[in-house]
Amino acid sequence: TTSTRALAVDTNGNASITSVIRHKQYYPQPGWVEHDPLELVRNIESSLESVDNIAAVGIDNQGESCLAWHSDTLEPVSQVIVWQDNRTGETIERLERDGVGEEVMNRAGLPLDSYFSASKLAWIVNSIPEARRLLKKGKLKLGTTDAYFLDRLAGVFKTDITTASRTSLMNLETGQWDERLCELFGVPMSALPAIVPTTGLLGTVASRGKQVPITASVVDQQASLYGHGCRDVGDVKITFGTGAFALTVTGHKAIRAPDQGLLPTIGWQHAGDQAVYALDGGVYSAGSAIEWAHKLGLFEDYSTLNSFDQPAAIDRDLVFVPALSGLACPHWDRLASGLWIGLSQDTNRSSMMQSILEGIALRTAEVIRTMSSLTEVGHEISIDGGVSVNPYFCKFLSDCLGKSLAVKSFPEITAIGTAQLAGADVILVDRDETRIQRYTPSAVREDRVKKFSNAVAKSMHWRAAS
Structure with a gap:
């Protein structure tokens, strides 16, 4: 883009x-x-x-x-x-x-x-x-x-x-x-x-x-799916950039779930073979929400977002819904609006940034949870891009999902997938385990999921209401 x-x-x-x-x-x-x-x-x-x-x-x-x-x-x-x-x-x-x-x-x-x-x-x-x-x-x-x-x-x-x-x-x-x-x-x-x-x-x-x-x-997100090594049913990748884009392989069958906001799509098709389908879910605002906060002056150095002194913002009743361009899966509401709820006189810039990272993670978890209700999702999810370099975000996301995360630190996974599709069978960086950071979940917090869902409901159709 x-x-x-x-x-x-x-x-x-x-x-x-x-x-x-x-x-x-x-x-x-x-x-x-x-x-x-x-x-x-x-x-x-x-x-x-x-x-x-x-x-x-x-x-x-x-x-x-x-x-x-x-x-x-x-x-x-x-x-x-x-x-x-x-x-x-x-x-x-x-x-x-x-x-x-x-x-x-x-x-x-x-x-x-x-x-x-x-x-x-x-x-x-x-x-x-x-x-x-x-x-x-x-x-x-x-x-x-x-x-x-x-x-x-x-x-x-x-x-x-x-x-x-x-x-x-x-x-x-x-x-x-x-x-x-x-x-x-x-x-x-x-x-x-x-x-x-x-x-x-x-x-x-x-x-x-x-x-x-x-x-x-090939379209970029499907190239990324291939570059992450996703070949089998249940393999999932999430790429974080301007937005967050999740894809899971479903094989030679298109899974339709319009009421769940997940979209069947083509993963790839090799010449002479059947098409391989995938299930697609997205979050409109991920990295763009962080950039927006940076322009507002909520933080100066990205390294200051790697850890926080206080407990999770959502556990202190501060929630951010990153609907700056509306909500995609599973809501599909372009009239939704970004929302902070739980602000008080004690709220500072650090807590606001903490809540933004958590909001992106919780929105991403909404997508993966919806996928899990429809098809097999593997025990480990491969992620890359943007906010995936942030340790606080990755650990929080792993806890939200109750699944391990494999963070691919080597760049250009989309380009690697494109090269593999074009015929480059062996790409050494793709096989370097020392460049993969893994996070394991501590405990799934259903109270966080419920609290976030309540905040999302308040953000929906806001532009129509106003």
Whole structure:
């Protein structure tokens, strides 16, 4: 979402980051988030040039972010509308009132939410005159960023099945675009790319004067799932970044639980094989809540958050609900709002930060507990990213879950998963047990879970109430 990175794996299995290029974030209106598609393409090209003698390339992408472009010139017709963007909130509310939510869930396995690509793509068609003009001429292409990258770099109009499963336009059972879903959202199916497996020969890209095969394309969280070594039913990973993203492997079966707020999705599909499904649950605000607190001046140095002198904030009746962008699984309430409850004259900055870490952990535990009610979840959960470097957070989360945590300290697990899918069978850092920190639970505190649930209930539908 914030940068383009290249990870190179040599023939001995040594992995190294060869390029990190940050790109600009655009916020043209409240609730809107955009990227410049040409900047993203330039950054990918620069990343490819940072490595010599490339044998194969894998590309992971930011999922639901999408755009439109001219089919002949490949010039973008829109900015990339980022997954965080909520400009189509009113459209989603209208579809809810029209009563199509259940049908969308049955076909796509996803709830009605502006997070997914479908309403964003419809917005482009309805709101950008050039897009409508090109559509009438049969010259419009619509897709997620992976499709644009493949078209610009390799001259092929394709999207992989994991990314397509995040659009709300793909039928989860058939793995193909669903005519009825496209009709409901108002997205012309003729403008969408072909859906292909995650691995295989997807095209070739120029690098240092030669054509290099692209052998994997995958959405970022599924790449992370693979990079964590999750292959068997019940394997779970959680990645902490801006938000928190949990995935568990469910095998060749899609588990549907719309009332629980968990989403069936495609984990990966190797060329010639059946698709492997996963169950997806997310927390919108994790690292972003900590960054928000930092901007407010609640702390200066991240190391001060590694331990606290006082007992858990929630045990002192101070609770923070990190609903700064609404609530995802299992609530799916975009109208929920961030909440502190239990503030008093004794509350200081340290206690507020302690409650923020606990709130992120408790929201994450809500997701995993919901998963556990539907499918097998292993005794150890693999986590990485952002707040996973914080010892207080990890121990508190382990206690909330009643499960051991394996914290992967090596960076770029998403890139490692992409490289593995692209054909890098052996990556040495992935096998280094000395770089895995483990936490074991002391005792599950149901009173904490109950107290947090009460606070979450108070945060829900707040914007509607106000």
